[in-house]
Amino acid sequence: METLNNIPETYLMPNGLEIDLDEGFVKLTERQFGGNPGRAFSELIQNAIDSYPIGTSWEERMGEISTGPDWISIKDYGEGMSTDRLRLLITLGGSDKFNDPDKIGQFGMGFMSMFNRKLGTKEIVVRTRCEGQTVQLTFRVKEQGKRPEISLCILQERIPFSTMIKVQFEDSFSVYDCLVSAHKSLTYYPCKMKLNGALFISCWEKPGQRDVKMYAENGCRGLIRNGKELDNITILCKYERVMKTSLNHFLTGGHNAHYDLEDFYNNKTPYIPEIEMILNTDKLHVTISRDSYYLDWAYYEVRSILIKHLKSYLLREIINGVSGELIIANQFIFRNEIETYLANPASIISNPSDENKLIEKLATIQVFRINGRIGKYSLKELKKMKRDNFPFYFSSEKTNLRWLGGSFKHDYIVIPEMCRINGGAAHFFESLFSTIFNDIVNLDTIRGNLKKIMELVEREIISKESLSPKTKIVGIRNLNPQEKNLLKEIDLLLSDPAIMNVIEKNLHMKVKCIETAFFTVEETGCRISSGLFDQNGKPLNEKFISNFLQKTDENENRELKVSRNTKILLGLNLKHPFIQYLLSVHVARRNFYGLTYLAHELALCQKMLVPYSPFYHVVKQKLAQDMRKALIRNLLAQINN
Structure with missing residues (x-):
């Protein structure tokens, strides 16, 4: 075996990235798992699983995790390490797994993350089979945050395992952090891994899962079961936990999401409440931080497989009985x-x-x-x-x-x-x-x-x-003296030739006379204060006007002329708040105020009375403006007299 005399200061990766150990060491160990330093131990679990030859099934891969008061260790029974792999182990960013579809890790940064200052690592001992010999690498930390001292020796003893890594900490808290992370990781790996002598049962093997749907298709493996968490889908790549998120977010990739049923419609995905999904694929392309993935063909392929099996799960649920909603x-x-x-x-x-x-x-x-x-x-x-x-x-x-x-x-x-x-x-x-x-x-x-x-x-x-809302003209006999007086006051104004002329001009008809009358509306919710009616009490519409118009000679520019005079009613809604207010006050010239307001309201009210008819376009703001001018002239004439 070649002797490892010089520990490289830099390493040129196959992709051209050159890493300086001094510069990169602190950044990597402090930042990669800064919020959860115990996750670094999951990297050692991945290395143990990756140690097996290509083609070894997941179920055949084995390992053992043991703990003490201030230490934790992991063993595997894979291939051991060659000299080149030992060099890569002690090199920041060194890895021979890059773009290897059968390996979990890729970037060569997992082992060094065990030197995070928050873990308080004192020493790491690596024993491994290396080209027919037993090699021991020892990493001693002299000062937290600094590169450890590395020593190598050849052991004469034979070891019954492939590789063992033992990490000693300054206190027991780091052991606990590593165990928590180990539990999370081992939940998803279908390997035979023992934890302090007891075989750890993964989510794929848990007994008593009667309502669980499991499937395996085209390099994708998943399960669907009952659950109540909002983030209800766990995404795995080669059984490593990448992300836990909501199904809405997974379907949309976080882009143009509505976070309602539109997301499920747009992606043709059934909605099933209170479920949990675990989805593993060997093809997903993860980011360098391995906590997210790219929305490429591999993502769309695994998503389509999940949707297919969600449909089967929903069909089963419907057969068993679900809510109409x-x-x-x-x-x-x-x-x-x-x-x-x-x-x-x-x-x-x-x-x-x-x-x-x-x-x-x-x-x-x-x-x-x-x-x-x-x-x-x-x-x-x-x-x-x-x-x-x-x-x-x-x-x-x-x-x-x-x-x-x-x-x-x-x-x-x-x-x-x-x-x-x-x-x-x-x-x-x-x-x-x-x-x-x-x-x-x-x-x-x-x-x-x-x-x-x-x-x-x-x-x-x-x-x-x-x-049209149901209206009814109130007969004069059904009115009290106050109501009759208000009608007389407004009729007096309407008899003014100037006001009559304004109405004729805007309605394009000859008006014989205009009388006021009270009416009621059967429809609830209608806020109609006034309206124009014929003498039979029906709201005026375009048919009413056409009955009084005829075409003139072509020499008169095809204008429309009125053939005869007619009588119309200006209706006041007896129940309208403004009309009730007019009835309750006794001030001079209340008829002026009332008629000014009603002229302003007339167009909108007529539209409500005959919503199907374009007649209300005739009764527009122009009528209100011209009537206000006529009322002002009438008022000034009374004052001057």
Whole structure:
């Protein structure tokens, strides 16, 4: 065996990186595992596992960890070390594992991390088989934070193991830190490792795991079991723990994440609450710190394998019985696949994989209620029950089930339960039902969706008249003296020819007279203060004006002229707070204040009275401005007189 006389000061790695031992020693030992120095012992566990020849199965690899009051040791039964490996061991950054797919470590920095000052390492003794001899390397720390003194000797004794590393500390606390880290690491390694004489049982071998799903596919091994932690997936590379995170984060890689069910929809991944996953792959490319990984082809490959087995796990859970909310959450996620199945069931039935069985189950399981009917219905049944020319109606908030008094054409109204699992998703039921049924109406939001309302009118699903709130003119006999007096005061102003002219000009019609009247509104929640009505008490719309217009001769630029005069009513909502206020005050010229306010409100109120009609565009701000000017002139004339 070649004698190791000179310990190299620098080492040129195969990738061209030259490492200076003096400069790099403190930085490495202080920073690599600065927050958890005990993790350095996990590096020795990796080295022990890596000591076996290529092709040795994980289950055949063995080791022993022993502890004392102030020391810890680890043995392996692998190949030992050659002279070159001994040189690499004492060289910062020295490694022959670089890009070796069968080895856990790669960067040659694990052993030296045992000299972290926070561990208080006093001495490390390495005994190993080296080219037919037993070699002992001793690393003595003279001053914490400085390079240790290294000595080498050849032992005459034969050792019954391949390599043993024994670390002595200044106190027992470091032994405890190393044991904690060892427990975390050994949890995931499927090797036969003894800890103080007792065989450590890994997560892959724990007895009594009845509900655990285990799988192995294309270099990937994993398990899915019950669990309640938010960070519910542990990522391993060659059984070394890389990261523990949430499934949301793993699926998105932390990019463009919504952290709700949208993440699962975008990645076609089932949502399953209260599970824990452990996922190992030999191909994952980890960062130099080995606490993260690259989002490359290896990541996407292992992710697709996990998703496949999550679908199988969810199918089993559904068969055993789950909540309706969980079913609906996964219907949202797989809505495109369900739509494909409903369009062509034979395509899925002919290929009875777990993935296809899951889609069929989600499409046929009964979870939805219909307003006024007993029982529950599946998406498949709802699709079959709906006529092609009618929209699919739903109301999750159940606040508008009697929209328009129920006078809209429909087969049924679905009242789905709200889905709050994992934060739900924006526009949850709109996304689900529009994919499955295409033509949908959300009764909870339809009142503010004028475009959809006009579409329903054009399709004759609803009538224009049904959109107007129910109003009723209050007869003069039903009014008290105060109410009659207010009407007389406003009528007096409306008889002013200047005000009449303003109204005629803005409404494009000849007005015989304008009278005021009180009306009531049956609809709750309507804040309508005023409106224009015909003499029969119906709100004015574009049809009313067209009845009084006729085309003129082409020589008159095709303008519209009024053919005859008409009588209209200016309605005042008797229950409106402002009208009630006018009735309660007794001040001079309250009619001026009242009419000024009502002119300002008229356009908005008319839109609420006839939401389907463009007539409210006629009653716009111009009318309010011109009427205010006319009122001011009238008021000034009274003052001057």
